[in-house]
């Protein structure tokens with residue numbers, strides 16, 4: 001089996017080894033110190049000065065997005081969402097579901113976010129901006145500087161879902177005055193699905209004092225208080241805490257720069273080789289190193305995703321909705337190599353050649 005999925009990814013042996021083991025009881029000093037150590041190392045990777053502002057939740061990324069809305073947004077807030085695909089739309093749905101006021105900047109899937117999209121929303125009384133910095137559904141990596149400057153100029157709270165960009169592209173929370181960073185265990189961290197981590201700025205730490213969410217499990221104040229002793233209010237996904245410890249140790253050993261450059265190398269290699277094969281990679285917007293979308297004019301994307309799975313036990317990400325037949329996505333995070341990419345492209349090529357014979361033309 002070869003996994004080119006954005007998450008859960010092809011895992012590293014260091015993490016797989018941990019997954020097999022039994023986990024000792026967790027309300028202990030030993031577990032507390034592992035939590036604190038994880039928190040300190042993650043804070044440094046996120047670029048968040050204060051590691052006491054991190055919270056560990058046992059929940060998927062979407063729950064972390066919703067918990068952020070419940071804890072960080074006031075009823076009086078006027079929110080703005082960058083909506084360039086599935087995950088931007090999800091912020092809109094969650095805000096609506098939680099009765100918060102919002103407007104959205106709606107982009108076509110292949111439309112790059114620029115200054116001109118933001119201009120009409122300048123000086124219009126907005127108080128919070130939401131973005132999925134890497135919109136995973138299209139692969140677009142938004143311009144963090146553009147968004148950060150817009151937030152500063154307008155005095156906006158800046159909330160970033162960094163789930164699919166963290167540990168794939170460079171990221172720094174403090175440098176860009178980000179107030180909330182959301183990440184999940186199954187993407188850049190290459191661990192099992194089931195944990196999300198939320199980091200707050202000091203400004204957000206003060207802001208949540210006055211917000212009283214009608215939720216018990218998701219109450220940030222409980223998590224922040226418990227984190228001071230290296231614990232969570234309720235039983236965490238103990239195994240994933242151990243996995244995170246293992247992957248952070250590996251990243252430490254490799255070094256963040258080298259970790260990121262390995263992913264960048266895989267992304268560049270795939271894009272070059274795929275183009276040489278005549279595959280079409282959208283080039284009118286900036287791509288994250290985490291994933292590469294491949295475009296099939298003749299509606300064979302979903303067919304290729306299925307054939308790769310059924311005939312070769314290779315997994316790539318399909319797309320949902322109207323793009324299902326047009327686009328598939330290949331992830332570059334996880335324990336894959338350049339020769340794995342060769343293998344994948346060889347199999348895609350085989351499928352396409354067979355298609356060509358049958359008159360389904362897919363190449364440029």
Ligand SMILES: *Cc1c(COP(=O)(O)O)cnc(C)c1O
Pocket residue numbers: 007060061062063087132134135136161163164184187
């Ligand atoms: C994967 C992902 C999520 C989380 O989705 P869940 O299925 O709830 O874990 C959220 N935002 C982005 C940008 C993602 O890529």
